[in-house]
Amino acid sequence: QAAGDPAILEVQPWAQALGDGVDARPYGFPSPFEEQVKRRNVDWLTADPVSSVNFTPLHDLDGIITPNGLCFERHHAGIAEVDPAQYRLMINGLVEKPLIFTIEDLKRFPRENHLYFLECAANSGMEWRGAQLNGCQFTHGMVHNVMYTGVKLRHLLERAGVKTKGKWLLAEGADASAMTRSIPMEKALDDCLVAFKMNGEALRPEQGYPVRLVVPGWEGNMWVKWLRRLEVGDQPWHHREETSKYTDLLADGRARRFTWVMDAKSIITNPSPQAPITHGRGHTVISGLAWSGRGTIPRVDVTLDGGKNWYPARMDGPSLPMSLHRFYFDFDWDGRALLLQSRAHDSTGYVQPTKDELRMVRGENSIYHNNGIQTWYVNNKGVAENVEVS
Ligand code: MTE
Ligand code: CO
Structure with a gap:
């Protein structure tokens, strides 16, 4: 049996011939290997795609800048x-x-x-x-x-x-x-x-x-x-x-009426249903985004067990008012199922509510301004699913 990694031992196709010159791509595109990174819509949501919406692939992005071609429409x-x-x-x-x-x-x-x-x-x-x-x-x-x-x-x-x-x-x-x-x-x-x-x-x-x-x-x-x-x-x-x-x-x-300001909110982007944990147990990086229409996000908490224990996430990158903030939480995954949530605190002291807390105040008639805490259930294989805990 041959020892060694062919990805190292063999000369790869991109090294066997000259590549495109500088005139080939005057306004560049992402690598063809990234073609799954795209805006997507939800077919049944609207009657047709002209008066409609598509969605930013948050689970494929990092940092805080949204590339222009991926901004939801x-x-x-x-x-x-x-x-x-x-x-x-x-x-x-x-x-x-x-x-x-x-x-x-x-x-x-x-x-x-x-x-x-x-x-x-x-x-x-x-x-x-x-x-x-x-x-x-x-x-x-x-x-x-x-x-x-x-x-x-x-x-x-x-x-x-x-x-x-x-x-x-x-x-x-x-x-x-x-x-x-x-x-x-x-x-x-x-x-x-x-x-x-x-x-x-x-x-x-x-x-x-x-x-x-x-x-x-x-x-x-x-x-x-x-x-x-x-x-x-x-x-x-x-x-x-x-x-x-x-x-x-x-x-x-x-x-x-006139509910203009967007309240503080956060979301774990990785892992999430489109981005499962694929490396198995051991060192694992959780990442997400938080934002507030009232200022900056000095703090985000993360829980692995549906809100029983909360840990401070690590805020990273520039912290600018009314901008997305990036957070990370690094931990050792023992392979047990997780109930992941994140909770944003904004610079006014406001804390992101649970969905139940929101519904108590606002009822269930309206769909607007849902800044409630999101839960992902991650099973022992790393597959994530959208759930609610109460
Ligand atoms: N402006 C015009 N002229 N026409 C529109 O349909 N949609 C609005 C707003 N401005 C809209 C518009 C809505 S509902 C939203 S959420 C944002 O644009 C979306 O901006 P985006 O397409 O850059 O994401
Ligand atoms: Co809109």
């Missing part, structure tokens, strides 16, 4: 392919001077760079009534974390001159759904960005090319893509997206 009327030469941003309503900007105009305001997460308010919504989808891509993948380059919305509003009565802003998209949301003026003047770059390159068409609104820490629906108009008004518009949608119906029939 949510659009109400498909991807608008906007010609930047025909792009205009209009500001009208209660302003001294209505204005129209081209992209070149926008780029003459002082530019800033910020890393922010965007989470759809419906993220984890399918899990309200119980464990349902098998994979953190599907339970938690309506989130991405991107370095935006743009200009403060405040600069544009100051140029137009907001009248004293102007307390609200309507943001409208240029896509066929003309998606619209009302945003309070304090937020608009605080940290909102009109962004044109993501992770250094132009926004992708899926993410609103050429210009999108960035509303840090607030629900993804307000981050209007293909931004075409900002109207200043004296009260909210009560559009579809802030009345029949993105409003949380409570058990007693009352509704929580």
Whole structure:
């Protein structure tokens, strides 16, 4: 019997001939061996793929940056392919001077760079009534974390001159759904960005090319893509997206409206149903993500036994407000079944609740703003499954 590892002893195909030259891949793609790393949708979730959503493959990523081609997509009327030469941003309503900007105009305001997460308010919504989808891509993948380059919305509003009565802003998209949301003026003047770059390159068409609104820490629906108009008004518009949608119906029939801020949340990305433990017992690395719309995440706890014992995870990488944070928990797996959970603490002192605690307060009518603790059951073979413990 031959001794030795052929992966070492034999000359591999990639060493037997010259590879592609520098002109072969002017705008690169990932290795073909990574083709399973992709956005996926859930067929039965929506009536068709045009007004639909796909999910970021969180279990295949590490660190805190979401690569542009893997940012989940949510659009109400498909991807608008906007010609930047025909792009205009209009500001009208209660302003001294209505204005129209081209992209070149926008780029003459002082530019800033910020890393922010965007989470759809419906993220984890399918899990309200119980464990349902098998994979953190599907339970938690309506989130991405991107370095935006743009200009403060405040600069544009100051140029137009907001009248004293102007307390609200309507943001409208240029896509066929003309998606619209009302945003309070304090937020608009605080940290909102009109962004044109993501992770250094132009926004992708899926993410609103050429210009999108960035509303840090607030629900993804307000981050209007293909931004075409900002109207200043004296009260909210009560559009579809802030009345029949993105409003949380409570058990007693009352509704929580304008639930803008995304509460602290965390998820173990590895292991998870799409990423089992394959190396058997012994040293094992658990990893995950945590974030809060109210600040940073100084601490995440991890449990191996469904919440009986909690251990502090190791936070790693930059800790920036309203950005994803990466955590690790290294331990020696004895091969016994695990009930894995993570629990985020944010910089305001808020602690991520259990799903039962959430349902006690909010009932089971609404799917929005589920930031409850997720449980993965890992069996003695390392296979993980989405479950709930009570
Ligand atoms: N903006 C426009 N113009 N049209 C849309 O359909 N979808 C919203 C928001 N902005 C949408 C939009 C929703 S519900 C979310 S969660 C985010 O965009 C998703 O952003 P993404 O596709 O970059 O992930
Ligand atoms: Co959304």
